[in-house]
Amino acid sequence: MKARVILLSGLCSLLAVAGDPADEHTKSATKDESVLHVETRLVEVNVVAQDSKGNAITDLTRDDFNLLDNGKKVPIDVFSAISIGTEPKAPNLPQHTFSNRVGLPTATVILLDGLNTAVEDQTWARSEVISFLEKLEPQDRVAIFLLGDHLYVLQNFTSDPKLLLEVLKTTKPRVPKELAASTPPAPTPGSAQPVDLNTALDQLQAGLPTGPGGTTGASTGTISGAAETSAQAAEEGVMMQFEGHEGSFFVVDRAGRTVDALLAIGNYLAQFPGRKNLIWVSASFPVGTGFDTPRQPGDTRDQIQFTGEVKRAVKALNNADLAIYPVDARGLVAGGVAAGATSIAGRNSTGSGLPDADNFYSTRGIMEELADDTGGRAFYNTNDLAGVIRHAVDDTRANYTLGFYPHIRWDGTYHNLKVKVNRPGVHLRFRKGYYASLVASATEDQVSASLTRAISSPLETTGLGLTVSIEQRVEKPARRLKLNITADAHNLTFQDKQGGKAASLDFIFAQLDTSGKVVSDVRHTVSLAVAEKGMDVVLERGLSVNDLLEVTPGATQLRLVVRDTASGNMGSVTVPLGP
Known part of the structure; x- marks a missing residue:
């Protein structure tokens, strides 16, 4: 029996925006709208800042940094500072809320x-x-x-x-x-060097005494012995x-x-x-x-x-x-x-x-x-x-993360990165560049295989941050769960669209029994549009959708997998369904 997923009205709602969740900041994309041309990706640069004695410097701000991409200064769109004193602890999630982002940010x-x-x-x-x-x-x-x-x-x-x-x-x-x-074993003193037979014979003849008229004075026996020696030298050379x-x-x-x-x-x-x-x-x-x-x-x-x-x-x-x-x-x-x-x-x-x-x-x-x-x-x-x-x-x-959205051609070339700080005596370490590479489009078989691996993996997939909360439970006439799913927008690839940005996500809902066997699954793709003025809110609070899931008899847990179709980034969350 296939699980039946009923998308709520409008399919997508942006909970990050106060008021009506289905406001102008985000909406479902339609087939009639323009083709997407330009990709927007977040490039993050992690920076370690220390003084001359190797002590961590923890009080730098966004304004202290300058970030250059191929020598050109770029705006720092995302900034965070992490230290032992300020490092966020694993969040205490509300009841009936599950996330694949409960770990601490260093490893x-x-x-x-x-x-x-x-x-x-x-x-x-x-x-x-x-x-x-x-x-x-x-x-x-x-x-x-x-x-x-x-x-x-x-x-x-x-x-x-x-x-x-x-x-x-x-x-x-x-x-x-x-x-x-x-x-290989080093040659012992006096052993043959790796030369061919003709070269060995030439070297041998050059070393023989000459007779009258410049002819060689070597006897038949000498020549025979020389040939044997040369053959042995050639054999040793071949072995070497x-x-x-x-x-x-x-x-x-x-x-x-x-x-x-x-x-x-x-x-x-x-x-x-x-x-x-x-x-x-x-x-x-x-x-x-x-x-x-x-x-x-x-x-x-x-x-x-x-x-x-x-x-x-x-x-x-x-x-x-x-x-x-x-x-x-x-x-x-x-x-x-x-x-x-x-x-x-x-x-x-x-x-x-x-x-x-x-x-x-x-x-x-x-x-x-x-x-x-x-x-x-x-x-x-x-x-x-x-x-x-x-x-x-x-x-x-103690480290800092500087993020920016390059406005470049994603043509696979290498871009040099440089970070400067406007404070003397600060020593920085950071990665020196990135490749502006496009992700090759995966075939349908490759996508299905990656989703299957994410479903069966004993570990959560964390390439795309996800938080799932059970908003409501309905037991009759059939058991249903109202789910709110929020994806971390920093892990998504947004593409330019008239008046804003757009993203496309694959959702797969797999319900498993106590042995981990999939008893039902369903997959669908959702296209989302975000108004330009709503991007800051989306980046801060995430991109959210609501779904209604009908629970399959015998299922004890839900493995939700979400995939960004543009980049291939995936995230998964396990939600217990109860007996």
Whole structure:
């Protein structure tokens, strides 16, 4: 039996406006009205402000900031300031009201990198993470992820240090076979270099003594022995090239898996409002392959740089407004920063260092680039990992959000962002840009699949903020609920329309039984128009609709999913229906 949803008169009402809810600020769009041409999207920039000693500055106002998009000053349409003292607590919702926005606005993910970090470095770094967690503060909200064969969520967000410590103490470090396989064995002194057979023969002939008239004085036996030696050299060269190709494969694989993990984390955390930090505890990031030694004649090794992959990761992290804090799991390297990378033996200031300085500086460069582009900070060459993780988490204690609506062509180009403050001695960290990318239109099958996932997920989807209240219950002749549904307008994509803005939303009402099985569902699309003068009110109080739901016998809960058709942003709320 399908659930029957009866839309109230006018379908849409704006509760944010005093007086008649169906006033001129908002109305249902009609088919005869003009085609929508221009999109309006809110771009938010999270800013951390500190003094020269690293102390948070918490008293800045909107007027203190200047925001520039590609060098052009833009108005700050949305402004908020969050600090430990002013941070909003989870709201106390009225009776019979349900929301997917009951969490606090800051979150930190600690990513333990078991793919690019040696076991001994993982072991030591985990002990430092444990030291940090043992002193976790009540306002800290931390999740622990692991990068290995796949990306794993060891513990989702919690402020309970016992849960976080338990999962770390029961999870063993991962043996990163891919890391060892990425570096083929170095050639031993005197071994063959990877050259082809003809080159080897030419080199050999050039070294033989010459006879009268300039002819070679080599005997048949000498030539035979030379050919055998050359064949052996060629065989060894082929093996070295094979090992080089094999190592390149694992480097490419590690780079791909690492970037995919960062993309997944960015997409996941994009659902949450407010400041998000990713603390990436790792010893390396593959920046390229095939450039470690000069190419020889006949060398067929691949030469690949992962610049595109890094840009792809930065794009996803910026779209999520997620700041990344890379923490070098190797600690203090032997011989200082110029000595190169080392393992556990190098966690002191003595020693002769290791020869792999290029890898050390390349990794450090990537870490700094990711941190700088996303508004985070890179930490390396220190043994106090617990301390630097604390510094990274403390960035959530005070931060500002500046939002603006770009009047640009959404053509996929990169826009540089710059934030200035008119107060001396203030140091700012913020993401350095955004991509003006359009979201590709999803097919009907893709939309249905995403809605189905949102229905079945054990977690609420939070890309679109929703609040649902049961306004009235009717038991006879059939059981019905009058629902008021309010969507956070900051998460919607509005499009220009004559005299105002417009948005389109997909609604799906899925009723589930006690086992979580869907017993009925219905979906419809609502087009909404908002007068230009009503946008401020809509942004402040949300966009609301009223619906009347007939409860299906056997259903014990309603999973409401709402999707913004323009951006694909979704939100879901679970409403208990009772026995």
